[in-house]
Amino acid sequence: MIQRIQSVFLFFVAASLVTLVFFPLWNKVDVEKSEVVTLTALSLVHTKMDIDTGEEQVIMEQPTYYIAIVVLLAAGLALYSMMKFNNRMLQIKLNALNSLIMAIALGLSVYFIMEGQHILLPNVQGNYLFGFYLFVAAMLFNMISNRFIRKDERLVRSADRIR
Structure with missing residues (x-):
């Protein structure tokens, strides 16, 4: 199972x-008002920093646990697909479904980013952070693992033709 390169990439999908x-x-920062809007997989938080005391005051907190649920579902599906190494066609289908689930999670993230965009300075862009790029990495790893699974399947079928 682990000796196959596609299993390593599927593990990277789950880990990402x-x-x-x-x-x-x-996140998005308004330096003049000392306010920050931050999106995580669990919440969209608008905070204000009190310059005198250094305390952060939460102005608004919106739960975004939908993102975390969908992301963890996709991670579980990647691990399940990794365990189905003896059925390559099922693995290909599971990885296609996983791509769809990751696209839904990315869509949810973009939706909440658009909501957060309007909280502070609507005409100024926010910053995409490390977590957002992990979506890209996971999708890339999923695509690469699918490619190796297909390559493996072609190799097995060509060996079957030779027999």
């Missing part, structure tokens, strides 16, 4: 997605 839950996806 689980790591994504613990890192912020996006």
Whole structure:
């Protein structure tokens, strides 16, 4: 199972997605008002920093746990697909489904980013952070693993023709 390169890439998919839950996806800073809007997989938080005391005051907090649920579902599906190494066609289908689930999670993230965009300075862009790029890494790893699974399947079929 682990000796196959596609299993390593599927593990990277799961690891990227689980790591994504613990890192912020996006933030936007208003330096003049000392306000920050931050999106994680669990919440969209608008905070204000009191310059005199150094305390952060939460102005608004919106739960975004939908992102975390969908991301963890995709990570679980990647691990399940990794365990189905003896059925390559099922693996290909599971990885296609996983791509769809990751696209849904990315869509949810973009939706909440657009909501956060309007909270502070609507005409100024926010910053995409490390967590957001983990989506890209997970999708790339999923695509690469699918490519190796197809290559493996072609190799097995060509060996069957030779027999």
